[in-house]
Each structure stands twice: as C-alpha cells, then as structure tokens.
Amino acid sequence: MTAGYPFSAVVGHDDLRLALLLNAVHPAIGGVLVRGEKGTAKSTVVRGLAALLPPVAVVEGCRFSCDPAAPDPACPDAPHDPAAATRPARLVELPVGATEDRLVGSLDLERALTAGVRAYQPGLLCAAHRGVLYVDEVNLLPDHLVDLLLDAAAMGRAHVEREGVSVSHAASFLLVGTMNPEEGELRPQLLDRFGLTVEVAAAREVDTRAEVIRRRLAFEADPAAFAARWSTSDTELARRIVAARTALPAVRLPDAELRRIAALCASFDVDGMRADLVLARAAVAHAAWRGAGAVEERDVEVAARLALPHRRRRDPFDEPGIDEETLQQALRDAAESAEPPERGPDDPDGGAPAPEESTVDGNGAPRDQPATPPAAAPDPAFRARLLEVAGLGEGAPGRRSRARSAAGRTLRASPTHGRGVHLVGTLTAAAPHQVARGRTGAGVLLRAGDLRHAVREGREANLVLFAVDGSGSMAARKRMSAVTGAVISLLLDAYQRRDKVGLVTFRGTGADLVLPPTSSVEAAVARLRGLGTGGRTPLAEGLLRARRTLAVERLRDPQRRPLLVLVTDGRATVPIAADPVEDALRAAGLLAADGVASVVVDCERGPVRLGLPARLAGALGGACVRLDELSADRVTGVVRAARRAA
Numbered sequence: 001m002t003a004g005y006p007f008s009a010v011v012g013h014d015d016l017r018l019a020l021l022l023n024a025v026h027p028a029i030g031g032v033l034v035r036g037e038k039g040t041a042k043s044t045v046v047r048g049l050a051a052l053l054p055p056v057a058v059v060e061g062c063r064f065s066c067d068p069a070a071p072d073p074a075c076p077d078a079p080h081d082p083a084a085a086t087r088p089a090r091l092v093e094l095p096v097g098a099t100e101d102r103l104v105g106s107l108d109l110e111r112a113l114t115a116g117v118r119a120y121q122p123g124l125l126c127a128a129h130r131g132v133l134y135v136d137e138v139n140l141l142p143d144h145l146v147d148l149l150l151d152a153a154a155m156g157r158a159h160v161e162r163e164g165v166s167v168s169h170a171a172s173f174l175l176v177g178t179m180n181p182e183e184g185e186l187r188p189q190l191l192d193r194f195g196l197t198v199e200v201a202a203a204r205e206v207d208t209r210a211e212v213i214r215r216r217l218a219f220e221a222d223p224a225a226f227a228a229r230w231s232t233s234d235t236e237l238a239r240r241i242v243a244a245r246t247a248l249p250a251v252r253l254p255d256a257e258l259r260r261i262a263a264l265c266a267s268f269d270v271d272g273m274r275a276d277l278v279l280a281r282a283a284v285a286h287a288a289w290r291g292a293g294a295v296e297e298r299d300v301e302v303a304a305r306l307a308l309p310h311r312r313r314r315d316p317f318d319e320p321g322i323d324e325e326t327l328q329q330a331l332r333d334a335a336e337s338a339e340p341p342e343r344g345p346d347d348p349d350g351g352a353p354a355p356e357e358s359t360v361d362g363n364g365a366p367r368d369q370p371a372t373p374p375a376a377a378p379d380p381a382f383r384a385r386l387l388e389v390a391g392l393g394e395g396a397p398g399r400r401s402r403a404r405s406a407a408g409r410t411l412r413a414s415p416t417h418g419r420g421v422h423l424v425g426t427l428t429a430a431a432p433h434q435v436a437r438g439r440t441g442a443g444v445l446l447r448a449g450d451l452r453h454a455v456r457e458g459r460e461a462n463l464v465l466f467a468v469d470g471s472g473s474m475a476a477r478k479r480m481s482a483v484t485g486a487v488i489s490l491l492l493d494a495y496q497r498r499d500k501v502g503l504v505t506f507r508g509t510g511a512d513l514v515l516p517p518t519s520s521v522e523a524a525v526a527r528l529r530g531l532g533t534g535g536r537t538p539l540a541e542g543l544l545r546a547r548r549t550l551a552v553e554r555l556r557d558p559q560r561r562p563l564l565v566l567v568t569d570g571r572a573t574v575p576i577a578a579d580p581v582e583d584a585l586r587a588a589g590l591l592a593a594d595g596v597a598s599v600v601v602d603c604e605r606g607p608v609r610l611g612l613p614a615r616l617a618g619a620l621g622g623a624c625v626r627l628d629e630l631s632a633d634r635v636t637g638v639v640r641a642a643r644r645a646a
C-alpha cells in the first residue's frame, strides 16, 4: 500500500482534526460537515484519519462486514461461516454523480423472479460499514440521496426496497461531507443532521503557508520516507483512538454539565433536541479523548464550538459559521445553569432564563434567546416593521430582544400558528385586480378575498422574480440600502414559503439575469449584497429580460405562478425604440398580457415626483407600493379595513 499523507503531519486545521478524532472515538456523534473553499486539503486530512482507524475484525466472506463477535442477525449473507478475518477500516468515497442504486445497493428483481434467489448487489453504504464515508461536495448531491445518506448514518442501517422486496443491512460509518458554500448551501434540515461542522480555510500566515508547502514537497519527493518520519505520532494518535473508544462507556456526564449543555442549546436557539444529544456525545468523546473519567466544562466548550453554530435557526441573512461572540455569551449564560437549581441565578435581570421563565414556542424550543441582528439588514427598524406582516407582533410582548430578534421568531411562528398575513401571496392575489378596482394613488387595494394567510398546509409555492433598478438615480447610499432591505424582507417571506426566487438587475447599458430562478434564497441575498449600482436606467430592457426569464420558467415549471416585483424609481433613460419611458410602459404591457402578477415598489423620493412607478404599475396591471409604505402598519391596516368590510 502506498503511503498517504500522515494525519499528524497536517499543519493547522485543528478544528477539523479534532472533529474527526471525536467522531472516530464516538461515531454516534453523527459525522462532520466540512465547509470551505476548494484547495484546503480537506480530503488529505480525512484520508489521513481513515489510515489511523484500527483494523476491523470481520466474518470471512461476509460482504456486509459483520463483526464476528456480534454478527448482524439480519445480514443478507447470513448464516455465516464462523471464520474471522481482519481488514483495514475503509475510506469509501461517494461520487457526486452516484445513483441511488450505487449508494444503497440494488436488487436484481429479474433474478429474484426467475431463479427465486434474493440477489442483492451491495452499495457504497455497505462498503463504508465500520469505516469512513466521504462525500465531497455534499451540497451538490441531490436531496433524496443526502436524505438516504443521513438516514443511514443516523440509524446505522441501510434499506433498499424494490416492488415490495426489501433488504436491510448494518451500515454504521463515520460520515464526512465537504462543501464549498459559494456553490450553494445545504438545506437547513440537512445541515442540522450532521453532527459537527467545521470551517476550513487556507492559512493566511506566511510561516504556516511556508510550512504547508515544505511538508507537501517533502512528501511528494519521497512519500515513504515522509510517512516514516511521522509514523510515531500517527501511531500514538491511533493508540489514543483505541484507548478512548475503550474508555468511552465509562465516562461520566455530571448533572451540572448536562444542565450546562441544555442551557447552551436553549440559548443558542436550536431546533428540537438533536443538538443537546450531539453536544452531550461530543463532550463525552472529548473527555474520553483527554483520558478523563468525567465531562468537564472545557469538554462542553469544545463540543459547543463544533456542534452548535450550524444548528442555530437561521434565516438567509445569517452568515453561516461560527459566531464567536454569540457562543461566548451563551457559554457565560449557561454557566449559571450548570449550578444546582436551588441556588438560582444571582443576576436578577439577565443571564440565562430559568426554565420556568422562558416562553416555549410550538416546537418546544425556548424563544427567549439572545439573537444577533441579521448582518444584512441595513435598517433593522424598517425590516422589523415589514416582518410584522407575518402577524407575529402579537406574541410575546415586552421581551428583551424583541426588536432585534423579531425576524427570526416571526419566521418560525407564523406558519405553525396559521395566522397573520402572507404578504407575497396576498399581493399576488390582489395584483391582477388593481385597475378594475379603480386604484388611483399609491398603495394596494385589497379585498377580503385577496387575503392569504400564512399556513403550512396546502399552500402553493411561487416564483418571485425581482427586477431591481441599480441605476445611478437609485444609487444614493441610503436609498439603495432601503431597497436592499425591502427586497431582503420579501426574500425572507419567500424563503419561509419555499418559493423560488430570481433576480434581474438593470443599470448602465443593459439588464442581467443575476440569479436564475432558484430555491436558494441564500444565493439571492448574496447576489443582492454584491449588486453594483450607478449608470443609466435601461428600464425597458430590464422588463424584457424579466419577461424572457419568466417565459423560460413557464416551460420549465408550468404549475408555479410567478410574481414579478419591480423595484425602481421609474426614471427610465435608455430607450429601446423611441422614448425610454414609453418603451418601458410597452414592455410592462407585454408582461400584463402574459398574465404575470406584479408589484411595483416605488422608490421615487424627493419633492418632485414624476409618478412613473404608478404608471408602470398601471401598465402591468399590478399594485404599486411606495418603498417607505411597504410596512406592516400599512398592509395590516388595509387588511383590517377589508376584514371589517367583509
């Protein structure tokens, strides 16, 4: 066997190495998700770890790697020959293009029917049993495969079923997924199912980088000699893994540390109880790794750093990754909970809430958590007002961080309680009727029948295509940040609804489809943030670009009704045929003729207003909302009036 790059020769990547080691000690932690750019030696580190794993004893001839000491009673290869053999722990790679059959194995139905035998060809989950399953670019894997993968990792078994014939076998493995966040995020539900997450980046320090290169060159020049030089440290690590595995069952988790874990998870605003379990397991594994007999505060801290950040309930504004500040605060708060309950917190107006004080939402998760304001919101007050549209402002009055955390809470609570207004849905319903209803000024004319409530069941998802004016007349710093705030607010709503979103921008000489329709609102927010501004206003071009995009999407996904959100001051300056404004109005007419529902967000400001956005809305047959009116009070006010009238 050719020597691989030794694990202990890896420079830096401390979190990654520790996360892998803890999982090697205690695979029930649930694997590691490695986030980072390409070219950061992720696979080298993982390979190095696999080489450290102790060899596994297997039943000879069993394709499913049964342990001779405890063979799987349901093993498809049973009954077994009692002969035992030993083989190295495997590192199995799942290629991005893998099929479901390749992953879980395939049943040969034809053979089953003709020869009467259960012909099962094991897949990669079987090969990875008792080893490492490495999935490069797990975010690019189709969702259903990631589901299968995570199911198997959680249950330690794989199932394959075809036409009522099913096979099941043990598949317990250390799951390592890597992803480059720039290529798209994992769905939050999947993110949460990885045990630990680490961020990796190439080192910035010159000395470190030089050392990385020095070792790499030495390794390439003579792999065997290089491996030999590091073999003592690698052997020592391998020995520690085995020792920690042996010690693991005896490691105690004192009640105080368990309470610390529970308080941490509560204050970090995580979903459900998975985080608590992962944290407890990781802390126990870390204590075992240190050779300690009981979990201490430092074990919980290490576990929290690796297990918590990716579990925080996030909206698209949250930068993924470790928010060191939040973590430190949560650890300080949790320290009080680690004390016996009868002593109670000394600080009368702060710190971690005692269990009986915290309000619990429908998911059983405490909602009285400190929340950091989303980084992208340029004007939190504006956003908060807007987000009250989802109807949440009614709950939990007088909470400490109400204004700051309104966004996160609002998002969760609205669909579960099934009340409040679904903004995008309501606007979509109202938009086609604005002309018929004789709308004259700004604002949307709503009827009771337009109301769409935020409910989870039976709701259709839409395509919300934003057409954002990035021209010079929009570029005043404050205005653009208000525009970004408005669009992001609508994106949030779309995110919650599982809408698809797209982004067309126009400025200078043309229009760009900056973000083709996608389900990744994170991508939309990222593009929006990076939006350039300045130049002339090719409004007609922007509308035509939006129209082409919608036409393509109609073919691709005919069931999905689109909503066009045009964000502009209407001051078109680039003509297509004749007059810039006339051209824009004609383009708007084409969209109306296509039956596209639309809303114009009127960004015109200043003492002299030309009223062009309203004219555009008229031509689109859609609603016109002034940027500063796109607020909760406004919309709920109209909604209440409509309710009374009904």
Ligand SMILES: [Zn+2]
Pocket (backbone or CB within 6 Å): 059, 062, 063, 064, 065, 066, 071, 072, 075, 076, 077, 078, 080
């Ligand atoms: Zn077997």
